[in-house]
């Protein structure tokens with residue numbers, strides 16, 4: 191695979207399955223290196239967390255593949271109850287393998303999640319991000335998310351879903 195952005199169409203996004211979990215464990219632990227305070231302690235915890243995400247998000251547990259290899263995933267619940275925002279598309283987790291970051295994989299996963307949120311009639315997307323995860327916070331800001339609050343070490347961010355009714 192050449193360096194840089196993959197050609198349009200080479201990133202395929204599909205539902206994640208239980209068979210994906212071992213590859214996603216490796217991907218999650220690799221992507222959280224240096225951010226361990228916000229990640230999972232080890233492979234067993236990561237496997238447990240990924241199974242919870244898949245069970246909880248169902249339709250919104252999506253894997254990005256390039257040439258048949260998982261390079262990222264998103265876990266998004268399209269109808270989540272937030273105490274302050276009401277019903278939202280909740281982005282529980284998004285992770286791209288370090289070697290594939292900065293090539294449009296994260297954006298492609300977010301766009302699939304937005305489409306799911308629109309299909310459920312949601313107007314807002316929301317997420318929690320670690321306070322010292324500056325890279326992800328900047329990335330979310332670039333994608334149009336705004337900070338609206340915090341809980342301990344976690345920052346709450348949200349944005350209107352692009353193309354949603356009332357945006």
Ligand code: ACO
Pocket residue numbers: 221222281282283284285286287290291292293294295296297298317318319320323324325326328329332
């Ligand atoms: N700050 C600002 N802009 C950025 C950054 C950054 N840190 N990184 C990339 N961008 C730009 C890209 O250049 C691109 O711009 P363009 O579309 O105008 O060319 C755009 O943002 C889209 O970036 P992608 O390449 O799609 O992003 P990527 O595939 O790298 O995914 C992600 C971003 C998911 C944050 C990835 O870096 C990652 O896995 N990080 C480690 C794990 C993590 O922190 N996940 C988020 C935890 S919080 C939660 O899950 C709710």
